[in-house]
Amino acid sequence: MWSLIKERLGPTLVDDISSDILKYDTNIESSEFNRSGKKYFATNFKRYKFLKSILKSIYYPLQAYYKNPLLYHAFILSKSPGGNSTSCHQDIVFWRDLEMEPRTAITFWVPLINVNNKNGCLKLIPTEKTENILHLNKIDKKIYSHKDFKSQNSGFPKEIKEKYILERCKPVEIDSGNWIAFDCYSPHSSCSNISEYHRLALKVVVLEKDNLLKNNKKLEQLLTINQILKFPSFLGYILFLFSNSSRINNPKNRVLLKIKSLTSKILFMFLK
Numbered sequence: 001m002w003s004l005i006k007e008r009l010g011p012t013l014v015d016d017i018s019s020d021i022l023k024y025d026t027n028i029e030s031s032e033f034n035r036s037g038k039k040y041f042a043t044n045f046k047r048y049k050f051l052k053s054i055l056k057s058i059y060y061p062l063q064a065y066y067k068n069p070l071l072y073h074a075f076i077l078s079k080s081p082g083g084n085s086t087s088c089h090q091d092i093v094f095w096r097d098l099e100m101e102p103r104t105a106i107t108f109w110v111p112l113i114n115v116n117n118k119n120g121c122l123k124l125i126p127t128e129k130t131e132n133i134l135h136l137n138k139i140d141k142k143i144y145s146h147k148d149f150k151s152q153n154s155g156f157p158k159e160i161k162e163k164y165i166l167e168r169c170k171p172v173e174i175d176s177g178n179w180i181a182f183d184c185y186s187p188h189s190s191c192s193n194i195s196e197y198h199r200l201a202l203k204v205v206v207l208e209k210d211n212l213l214k215n216n217k218k219l220e221q222l223l224t225i226n227q228i229l230k231f232p233s234f235l236g237y238i239l240f241l242f243s244n245s246s247r248i249n250n251p252k253n254r255v256l257l258k259i260k261s262l263t264s265k266i267l268f269m270f271l272k
């Protein structure tokens, strides 16, 4: 299921982020997704502050859906001129570490340019559209079988096999700053970019912290949206860097995990 969100990212923020991404992503000419987009918000303080403003813009739908929303991913997704289409998939098949029940991940996806079927808009199934985001992750929870394929550097190297699902995905053309929310079971793809401009978009994926399975060391370390919004930006940024460091978050690396959780505890106490 998926939904259009009433809140918007303001045009000034869209412009500021877009011009910064074009400076940041020097490999942006690659025709596939650039993996450096995964690190963008953790690369400097200004970009972390962008993230804060982005989360503020979806604060109300988040509060309506989640008791204690946890930030799972925050990425930039760029598709350069000539960029390939993205194959049809369900995000749940890529998220092996999603140890929670029920699985309540929602992707909030927002283009930073008006998107259409010529420059890489998302494709979703029209009959799966809902006005009420409370329906997300509740109905249509079938997981389709996917086939692997090796495309050079593809960001999404699995594709749904069922032809009738591929045919049902249709372009969702929206203006920059408008949010689409889709759940982790929602089949989706995106069009190739045959325009002369970069299709810049970003996504934020949110989970319900209270649904994590016990001892989920990796996901427990992630920051909640309320922490990000409440903490003074500089301290929030340090904690965000901690929670983004895959080395420190490797559950096998117990000593580093201990140091991190101790430091976080001290910082949390200080912030109360």
Ligand SMILES: O=C(O)CCC(=O)C(=O)O
Pocket: 077, 079, 086, 091, 107, 109, 120, 121, 122, 156, 188, 189, 190, 191, 201, 203
């Ligand atoms: O941004 C795109 O074109 C596709 C993104 C996607 O499939 C995702 O973020 O899960």
Ligand SMILES: [Fe+2]
Pocket: 089, 090, 091, 156, 188
């Ligand atoms: Fe996806």
